[in-house]
Amino acid sequence: MVPDIASHQPPPGTGHPVPPPQAAPSNREDLRAVMAARRDLGPDYEDALVDSFLDKLDVEIAARVRNEVAAQLAHQPPRGQSKHRDGAVGMAIGSLALGIPLTAIAAQTSGATGLLLAWGGIIAVNLAHALGRRHQR
Structure with a gap:
């Protein structure tokens, strides 16, 4: 033994x-x-x-x-959980950081249509990221 x-x-x-x-x-x-x-x-x-x-x-x-x-x-935490959280936080911060200048540029050049397209693209990217993370689990 x-x-x-x-x-x-x-x-x-x-x-x-x-x-x-x-x-x-x-x-x-x-x-x-x-x-x-x-x-x-x-x-x-x-x-x-x-x-x-x-x-x-x-x-x-x-x-x-x-x-x-x-x-x-x-005694170690599972590896996958912390990476997913870090990715979600990074995606949220990146979306906000890109959203501010895109809002100004789109509103100035194309008005409401450009604003909707810019934020629609940001939302689509975030949604795709969230769905991709969901399938990885």
Whole structure:
């Protein structure tokens, strides 16, 4: 059984280091068994015994890494939500920033028709952006 190393992490913001976890009792027993087998079988089987032990150790390390990654990901907010909010705010600010000069130019050159066309275009772009975000979720 692989211990969950996420439980060995220091509490956030404490700054206190936590000593690394001790080798699992099964690993110590396995290593002792490999060494006893080497004594019994002789040096001809040494490479096979070492490879077998290292393979088991690789599996355990991979499981520990998966546990750690899962623990880290559990503490992070989903990535997509903040990006969508930032995009919506940027679109709103950009629309207002472009809307002011477009209003002045359209009203001066084309009157009410130009004003309606300018703001109709801004509204259409914002609507398309909102619908596009809705489909991405």
